[in-house]
Amino acid sequence: MTIRVNGTEVSPPDDARVSLLDLLREHLHLTGTKKGCDQGACGACTVLLDGNRVLSCLTLAAQAEGSDVRTIEGLAGEGDDLHMLQQAFVEYDGLQCGYCTPGQICSAIAMADELRRGDPSYVTRDIAASPPPVTRAEIRERMSGNLCRCGAHNGIVEAIEHMLRETAA
Amino acid sequence: MRTFEYIRAADRADAVARARRGARFLGGGTNIVDLLRQNVEQASELVDVSRLDGAIRQSDGGGLLIDASVRNAALAAHPLVRRRYPVLSRALLAGASAQIRNMATVGGNILQRTRCMYFYDVEGARCNKRQPGTGCDALDGFNRYHAILGASDQCVATHPSDMCVALAMLDALIHLSGPDGKRSIRLTDFHVLPNASPHIETVLKPGELITGVELPPPSDAVTHSEYRKVRDRSSYAFALISVAGGLALTDGRVTEARIALGGVAARPWRAARAEAALIGVAPTEEAFLAAIREELADAQPLSGNAFKIVLVERTVVALLAALAGAHQ
Structure with a gap:
């Protein structure tokens, strides 16, 4: 199973310890999502998982397999328009x-x-x-x-x- | 963090079999992922039970059956819960943040571990709950958030859940499935006090899985129930203390009172003594105060939390007075 990130299918990491946040930032280089506390206390890492807001620091990337992830990079339309x-x-x-x-x-x-x-x-x-x-x-x-x-x-x-x-x- | 395998449970039997062999259950992950990362806990295998059945439905007896993998946000927003068990919606919504409520499951909420900072401080603090026999740095430390009821000289940690305080008030039943079959237990009997072994927190046997929560049909006091939480900031903080309360009146007398307290003990604290003291009395602030003082007669404050006794008294009186006023 793959994870769909802003419409693109990506493979989950081999190591089950990798958080969704680290998958986004370190593996996919989508650095718009920020790492603040990395322990669920600040909300800087909030992304949309199947449309619901979640903390990507406390979500294992493996938990997102088969799901749709939207980050700040995936909100705007084509071109230079902002959301x-x-x-x-x-x-x-x-x-x-x-x-x-x-x-x-x-x-x-x-x-x-x-x-x-x-x-x-x-x-x-x-x-x-x-x-x-x-x-x-x-x-x-x-x-x-x-x-x-x-x-x-x-x-x-x-x-x-x-x-x-x-x-x- | 040590390496572990991640596996999605095929069904409940698969989850139980894996746990029997040493796997840990994974719900929303809002607590255990952090505990593993901080090396407070270790696991070789996480078996994800959050994708198992997640329904909310009426029971044959007119109560409510809630599967363990229902998310906290979904339970709080469910029309039947909001209408018939308002104290449960309010308690859920008092907990954590919208993001965390979207992740956290009902089963995981019940099994979440204390937020005592010494429990989390693997390198710097002694903790009998994390490592039995090493001591407790909270006893003479920063214990503003700690217990005033049911603690021991081994551990003074509190259970952090808001939802469980409401469930205790509602006489909720916890349904379990394990290697030896199924059983059910009242939520108020599920968590155990620390005594000499604070690392044992529940009556769960190895491999047992929480499969659901059952609420009895709402009594009059449940229909008229509310939850109040007092904390250091007005949102997104654990409770200093909290109160789940419900009141039924007939002809100006209390016919049913339900009170449960959070933030005061290692388990959600059903205030049975206070409830009994209120039956048949007129619903006055003096009566409410006298009743909760009976409950708190055995309270033992620590160096930093004597304020909790007065805070519980005032919050219980205010909540019950508001409920009594709404009855008029």
């Missing part, structure tokens, strides 16, 4: 150093799908109600798995709000 959320991060100053940005963007794209699906969060007052309200408090809670040490959170939330507005229509 809508990448563009919004530029416009709303959603970054300073940029190290957490690929993880933030992958995470937020999946978060938008979760909102559309009506999934609740810890701060959703009525947990049985669907869909939950889209408030800043909801966005901040749902994005809490992605740390930003520069403190660009306000811009990050504004960029995400922009994407949610643009795609709500």
Whole structure:
């Protein structure tokens, strides 16, 4: 079985210890996905696995066999166009150093799908109600798995709000 | 990290047979991958059970059957859980981050290991849980996160799961499959206190696999239940303490109370003494406080966590008062 990374079939590593993160960065040289803590505490390595956001540092590459992986490199269309959320991060100053940005963007794209699906969060007052309200408090809670040490959170939330507005229509 | 083989279980029998020969089960990997990388644990073979049946369905008796490989995120978002067992949804959503909840399985969540920093510090700390007989550096160390109930002089670690606190409150049954067949056990009997052997954390026998969790039909107190977690930052942090609570009232008196505590012991702590003290009383803050104080009568704080006693008291009172208020 192979792993499909941004539409390209790749072979899993021979060594079962290799994480999905190291497969992406060291074997495939897709260095957009970042290694922060390498122990599931920062979210910098977030990628989309069959459309769901996961931490690639705690995923063994072998676990992704037969699955579809999307990274920051696979979000934009052909040519020089950015994904809508990448563009919004530029416009709303959603970054300073940029190290957490690929993880933030992958995470937020999946978060938008979760909102559309009506999934609740810890701060959703009525947990049985669907869909939950889209408030800043909801966005901040749902994005809490992605740390930003520069403190660009306000811009990050504004960029995400922009994407949610643009795609709500 | 030492080398290991990765194998996807063909079915439950295959997983059990492999584990009987020494393989370790792999669910979402959010804990064991880190433990292997830090050399806290070692494995020669990981048998991936996360692709086995992953269904959520109603049981014949009107309860809920949850397969062990259901992901935490899927369980929290399931309409039946949100409507009938709101405390379970809230507890799941209080845990970790969205990414980790997408990965973590129900079985793995139950079997996750303590987050005691001395347990993880292979090079620098003594730990009876990691290496029996070496000592415990948490006893005189940084023990802000550690136990106040049921600990021993060998180990004061806590169980880190939020989900398990809700499951304890819900009288959940854990279904097991092993070399000697199937059996079921209450979640509150599944984890064991450290006593003299803190490296033994559950009643699992060699090769036994958690295959599912069964919730009884929701009682009145379960329908009116909530989960509150107190932590050092408001999201993506382990609990200092947490409370799963449910309350049923008739004619201004408590007819059923359910309370379970997290972050206080090596297992999710069902507060049976407090529950019993509340039956038949009027739902006042004074009554709630008196009840939880009975539960905490045996609490033994460490050098850095005496605040947990007051924190548990206040959180239980606040949660039960909110539930009582919602009944009005």
